[in-house]
Amino acid sequence: MESLLQFVPLIAIFGIMYFLLIRPQQKKMKEHQNMVSALRRGDQVITQGGLIGKVSKVKEGENEVEVELGEGVKVRVVQSTIATVLSKTEPAK
Template sequence: MSFLPILLMFALLYFVMIRPQQKRAREHRELVASVSAGDEVVTSAGIFGVVSEVEGDVVWLEVAKDLELKVVKGTVERRFTEPGTAEEFEDPIED
């Protein structure tokens, strides 16, 4: 019976910390696998760009007109066009 509290603590630790992290890792793997040309993405370094080409583990991001960066596919953090994100980063200055 003295092992029961220890087992309960490990079970709680698993469901509170480990499970959510595994879920986030799975979602990130799915996102990275689904990146394709034309996607607007944000990298883990905070670089915003449009995917112009995917070559295996490398993604070419167009960050400005005639300026492309070569980044590792795994650094893509999220899609910029996900609901609720595009409005946050629009330029408020109108011409």
């Protein structure tokens, strides 16, 4: 019985760590995946490198986005490196 009581604090610590660290991180990661999957042409985004641009093309099968940084300056960016969407465009009717 005493050996079982020795494991109770370890189990409690793991439970606390799960609810304070692991679960919020998983929720944040899921929100980021939803944000990236909802990217459309015309959205203004910030990449993890700090570049601000407008999405000009979304390549579905390749997991890439073409971002226009300035007039005539387009770069290909991996979708998961999009950090923030500044402004969303309205969906086409």
